[in-house]
Amino acid sequence: MNKGVAITGMGIVSAIGNSVAENYHALTNGQKAITRISNIATVHADVIMVGEIKKTNEALAQELGLAGDNNYSRTAMLGAIAARQAVLDAKISDINDCRTGLISATSVGGMDTTEKHYYDYFKDPNLVKYISAHDGGDVAQKIAETIGLQGFVTTISTACSSAANAIMLGARLIKAGKLDRVIVGGTDGLAKFTINGFKTLMIQSDTFNTPFDNNRKGLNLGEAAAFLVLESEESVKKHNSKVLAYVSGYANANDAFHQTASSENGEGAFLAMNKAFEVSGLKPSDIDYINMHGTATPNNDLSEGRAVIRVFGEDGVPDFSSTKAFTGHTLAAAAAIEAVYSVLAIQNGVVYPNLNFETPMEEFNLIPQTTLKHKNIEHVLSNSFGFGGNCSTVIFSKS
Amino acid sequence: MKTYINGIGCVSAQHTFEGEFAWAFQTPEDLNVLPIVKPNYGDYFSPIAARRMAKGVKNGIVASAIAMKEAGLEMPDAIITGTGMGCIEDSDKFLKAIIDNNEEFLTPTSFIQSTHNTVGSQIALGMQCKAYNFTYVNAAVSFESALLDAKMQIDANEAASILIGGVDEMTDYTASLFKLAGFIKDDAEGTFPVLNSKTQGTVFGEGSTFFVLENKITASTYAEVVDIEMLNEIAVDAVSQKAERFLESNGLSIADIDLLITGINGDANFCAYYDALTQQKFAHTPQAYYKHLSGEYNTASAFGLYVAANILKTQQLPAILKVNAIGQSQFRNILLYNQYRGIDHSFTLIRHVQTP
Secondary structure (H helix, E strand, C coil): CCCCEEEEEEEEEECCECCHHHHHHHHHCCCCCEECCCCCCCCCCCCCCEECCCCCHHHHHHHHCCCCCCCCCHHHHHHHHHHHHHHHHCCCCCCCCCCEEEEEECCCCCHHHHHHHCCHHHCCHHHHHHHHHCCHHHHHHHHHHHHCCCCEEEEECECECHHHHHHHHHHHHHHCCCCCEEEEEEEECCCHHHHHHHHHCCCECCCCCCCCECCCCCECEECEEEEEEEECHHHHHHHCCCCCEEEEEEEEEECCCCCCCCCCCCHHHHHHHHHHHHHHCCCHHHCCEEECCCCCCHHHHHHHHHHHHHHHCCCCCCEEECCHHHHCECHHHHHHHHHHHHHHHHHHCEECCCCCCCCECCCCCCCCCCCCEECCCCEEEEEEEECCCEEEEEEEECC | CCEEEEEEEEECCCCCCCCCCCCCCCCCCCCCECCCCCCCHHHCCCHHHHHHCCHHHHHHHHHHHHHHHHHCCCCCCEEEEECCCCCHHHHHHHHHHHHHCCCCCCCCHHHHHHCCCHHHHHHHHHHCCCCEEEEECCHHHHHHHHHHHHHHHHHCCCCCEEEEEEEECCCHHHHHHHHHCCCECCHHHCCCCCCCCCCCCECECCEEEEEEEECCCCCCCCEEEEEEEEEEECCHHHHHHHHHHHHHCCCCCHHHCCEEEECCCCCCCCCHHHHHHHHHHCCCCCEEECHHHHCECCCHHHHHHHHHHHHHHHCCCCHHHECCCCCCCCCCEEEEEEEECCEEEEEEEEECCCCC
16 A cells, blocks of 8 residues: 655644654643733733743744844744754755755734734834735745755645645645655744634633533634654655654545535535545544544534544544644644644554543534543544635554 | 646736737836726626625636636636735734724624635635635745646646636735835836836736636647746846756757746846846747736736736737747747745746647
C-alpha cells in the first residue's frame, strides 16, 4: 500500500506549551490552559475565557531576534517561531538545497496589528509600516524570511479548516513531483476582531469549553501556530531524514448549507471523511483514534458526531476526543496543532483525554475518551471544519 | 491531461462582461484608483440579496456565472478562489463598528461575510456544489495558486472541470491607507500614466475574473494553460534566468514566445524586475501590459490572463495593450510575468489551441 507523504519535522507554540515536548507533556498530564485574557484589552474580559500564549509581542520579537523597527504581526511571529522549530526538528541544514516550499494558513492574518492602529496610521508616521502587514501573504513572507526560504510560497484561508488544507496541498505538491520538501501549517494570534465576531454569533462559552457534552455552551478562542515538514521519498533518502509519521489520506468537501452553520447531518464532513479514506486506501475500521474538530459549540459537535456515525456506524466509532478543551479553538492554526498532536499520538501510543466531559449528548450514543489511554495507534483521523461549509479530513499513519 | 480555458467572466474597471474583447478599453489617466464598471446585478440576484452582499461577493458570483455559462458547465468538480486582501469591505465595516462602539452593539453579518473564503463558499452555496473548495490569500500569487492547484487536479485526472477565479475589493479607507503608505500614486501628481512612470506607487483597482478550466477542447476554448511557476523572491539580476529556465522546462526558448505580457504597474521603485525582461532578453519580443486598464490589485494577474487568453483566441493584439512596436502576425505562445513590490513573482505560459 502507498504509505503517503513523510512528516520529518514539527514545531508548535500554543497556550499549553512553547515546544512539541511541552505540548505533549500538557496533553498527557491533563493540563489545559484556558484562562482569562491578559494580552488584549477587551470589554468582554470578564465573560470570555481563552487559550492564550502568555507572552507579550515584545517577548516574541525578542525570541525571534527582530529589530525594533520590525513590522511583524503577532500572527506572523507565532508562525515564524513554530516554522523555525519545525525546520530545526527536521535537521534541515540548507533550506534551499532542494525544491522547498512553504504553505501557511491564517484566518485574519495581521488583523491583530491592524485593529490596534486602525485610525492612528494618519497620526503617527511610525505606524505606517504596519499597513503592509495586514494580509495573509505578508505573514507567509515573514515566515519564509525567518527560515530563509526562497521558492514556492502560498497561503490558504478557509477559516477554521485552513491548516488542514495547507497540509493537503503540501502532500499533493509532493505527490505530483512539484516540490521535494514543503513546510505546511497555520498560525493565528488572538484578536479583538475574532473575539467580537464569535461574540456576535453567540457561540463563545463564558467558562471552560466542554466538547461533546450535552450541556456544552460554546467554544473558547485560542491562539497558536504549528508547522510540519513534509518530504518526498527521495528527499527523505537524500537527507537521511527521520520519518515521524505519514500523511496518508486527505480530502476537502463543502457542506453547501450555510455560511457559518454546519448542516444537521454533517454532509460536508461525511463527504470529506469518505474521500480521505479513498485517497488513503484505508477503511474506517483501520482508524485507532479520531482527533475531532469538537469545538464544543452546540452546532458543531452535533453535526460532526452525526457525520462520524454515518461513516463509522454508531457501534464502530473508535476512541475519540477533542483537544480544544486544552488549547481553545485556534482557528486557522487548529488543524496544524492537531496534526502535531495526531503524530504524537501515533509515536507514543496515546489517546488524549477529552477534558470537561460529564453528560453524554442526548442525540446519540457517543462517549469521548475522557482519560489518557495507552494503546498502539497505527492511524489517526483528524477533522477540521470552517465557515463557508469548508470541511477537511487528514489521516496520519505510523511510519 | 491538458488544461484548457473554456469560459471566462470578468468584472473590471473596463467593459469586460459584455461585447467583443477590448471593444471599449480606455485608460483614464486622471485616476489613481479605478472604479469598476458595474454589471447589472439585477440579472443575477434579487435587490434584497444584493443589499446583503459585499461587492466582491457580487462580482465573484457574476463573473463565475458568466464563465460557467460560456463553458456550458452546470456543476464544477472544484471551486478555487484567490483573493489577496479578502472581503475588506465587510472586514472594515466590522472593525470600525468594534472600535467606534467600544465592542458593543455589534451584529454578526459583516463578521460572517468578512471571512476570506466568503466568495468561494457563496458561489458553492448558490449552486449547491459540495466539491473541493479552496481559497488562496497570498498577495500577488493568490490567483496563480488557484490556477496551479486546478491544473494539478486536471493533470492528475482528479477533476474534469474546475471553476477558478481571482477577486479583490477596494474601499475608500483602504485606498487612503495605501496612499499614506505610498502604494498608490500621490493625488498631487494629477495624471497617472502607468507606462514609463518615474514616480513611486501605482494606480489601484479592483475586480473579479473567473475561468472554467477543463480537460477537453470545446468550441468555446480560449487557450491551453501549459505551466505556472511561483517564487516568493527573485533577485533582479536573476529574473531573466528564471524566465528562461521556466521556458526550457516546457521545451521552449525566448524565440518561441510570441508575446510577453507583464504586470507593469508604474511603480518606479519596483520596475527593475520588469525591465530585467523587457529591456534585455525579451527586448525583441512583442510586449503587452494591462494594469493601466485594470488597475493594480493582488489578483489583477487574473485580468492579465483574461487579456492573454483573448489575444490567443482572437489572434489580435489591440493597440492599447502594446508596450513596444514589434509586430506579430500569429500568436501561439504567450508568457505572463507578474510581481508586486518585488515579491510574489509568477510565470504563466499559455498556448493557442485550434478549436473544432
